[in-house]
Amino acid sequence: MQFTQIPHPAPTSPADRDAAIADPGFGKVFTDHMVVIDYDAGTGWHDATLGPLQPIPLHPASSVLHYAQEIFEGLKAYRLADGQMALFRPDANAQRFNASAERLAMPTIPEELFIDAVRQLVLKDADWFPQVDGGSLYIRPFMFADEHFLGVRPATKYKFVVILSPAGNYFKSGAPAVSVWVSEYTRAAPGGTGAAKCGGNYAASLVPTGEAFAHGHDQVVFLDAAERKWIEELGGMNLFFVFEDGRMVTPPLRGTILPGITRDSLITLAREQGLDVREEMYSLPQWRADAESGKLVETFACGTAAVVTAVGKVAGRDGEFTIGTGGPGQMTSKLREQLVSIQRGTVEDRHGWVTKLG
Numbered sequence: 216m217q218f219t220q221i222p223h224p225a226p227t228s229p230a231d232r233d234a235a236i237a238d239p240g241f242g243k244v245f246t247d248h249m250v251v252i253d254y255d256a257g258t259g260w261h262d263a264t265l266g267p268l269q270p271i272p273l274h275p276a277s278s279v280l281h282y283a284q285e286i287f288e289g290l291k292a293y294r295l296a297d298g299q300m301a302l303f304r305p306d307a308n309a310q311r312f313n314a315s316a317e318r319l320a321m322p323t324i325p326e327e328l329f330i331d332a333v334r335q336l337v338l339k340d341a342d343w344f345p346q347v348d349g350g351s352l353y354i355r356p357f358m359f360a361d362e363h364f365l366g367v368r369p370a371t372k373y374k375f376v377v378i379l380s381p382a383g384n385y386f387k388s389g390a391p392a393v394s395v396w397v398s399e400y401t402r403a404a405p406g407g408t409g410a411a412k413c414g415g416n417y418a419a420s421l422v423p424t425g426e427a428f429a430h431g432h433d434q435v436v437f438l439d440a441a442e443r444k445w446i447e448e449l450g451g452m453n454l455f456f457v458f459e460d461g462r463m464v465t466p467p468l469r470g471t472i473l474p475g476i477t478r479d480s481l482i483t484l485a486r487e488q489g490l491d492v493r494e495e496m497y498s499l500p501q502w503r504a505d506a507e508s509g510k511l512v513e514t515f516a517c518g519t520a521a522v523v524t525a526v527g528k529v530a531g532r533d534g535e536f537t538i539g540t541g542g543p544g545q546m547t548s549k550l551r552e553q554l555v556s557i558q559r560g561t562v563e564d565r566h567g568w569v570t571k572l573g
């Protein structure tokens with residue numbers, strides 16, 4: 216599909232841009248352009264534009280405002296050691312986007328079109344790449360229903376949009392261990408939308424996350440909705456447990472957790488090193504018992520935004536416990552380093568995960 220290029224009437228001056236990306240933080244700064252592609256049930260995907268970032272007018276009856284047909288992805292453009300920009304496994308993001316679309320009764324988008332939209336936008340706004348240590352361009356593709364109709368059924372019109380946000384290192388000084396709060400709220404029920412990356416899952420996680428903050432913790436841990444004992448994931452990251460005997464456990468994809476691309480990549484890397492990685496259910500009482508007996512030596516969370524983060528302390532209504540020394544453990548640091556080295560092109564990419572943008 217051809218993208219119509221719409222010139223920007225007043226691009227950000229280089230001085231203002233450099234000031235904006237000197238210390239961008241996360242999710243606050245946006246580049247000058249965006250991609251928009253329209254869909255309607257009759258013609259399919261059409262009218263792809265690469266133009267100025269600007270507000271999208273919505274009719275008050277626009278279906279996304281009422282019934283929340285909305286999905287998104289999150290990936291990053293990295294700067295390789297040789298200066299080129301690259302994406303990490305964008306095909307996996309495109310596939311997951313389409314799986315989310317199917318769960319929310321939305322149209323799928325050809326994977327090549329998804330990746331092409333991302334590529335064109337990143338190349339267009341390449342000057343916005345933050346020159347800070349650990350910097351990246353965070354890419355947010357999303358789709359929402361935009362039909363003016365209040366009946367409850369899948370909409371017939373949608374917009375696919377991609378925007379970019381220059382991002383600094385998620386953690387300013389290295390990666391500290393986080394403290395997590397086990398919530399009594401649940402995130403996803405069997406048969407629900409837990410495996411889809413939809414805005415609604417995040418809306419429902421805000422109260423439990425607020426509760427974690429109020430208790431002085433950094434993140435919320437969700438247990439399964441049926442038995443309230445199996446550990447599922449954090450608000451936006453998957454979990455791994457590392458045992459004294461070298462075994463690693465991560466909760467299985469049972470439809471209630473988000474199939475993280477970081478999770479999948481780490482399973483692959485760990486297995487290649489001969490580690491015994493099991494996708495197995497693991498309960499909160501067991502987590503506590505194993506941490507207290509010393510059988511469990513590390514726990515870490517993983518996702519695109521913060522890559523790999525150690526969990527140092529776990530708290531909930533029944534009190535709290537510490538994992539290992541309470542700081543980042545060896546396996547956590549090692550796997551983080553290995554993944555980051557592939558993403559930054561300082562070690563060979565033997566899996567075809569790195570897509571150079573040329």
Ligand SMILES: *Cc1c(COP(=O)(O)O)cnc(C)c1O
Pocket residue numbers: 289412448449450451452453473474475476477478517518519520
């Ligand atoms: C996006 C997300 C993750 C992490 O997925 P990655 O592909 O590794 O970034 C984990 N859990 C939830 C709920 C998410 O939305």
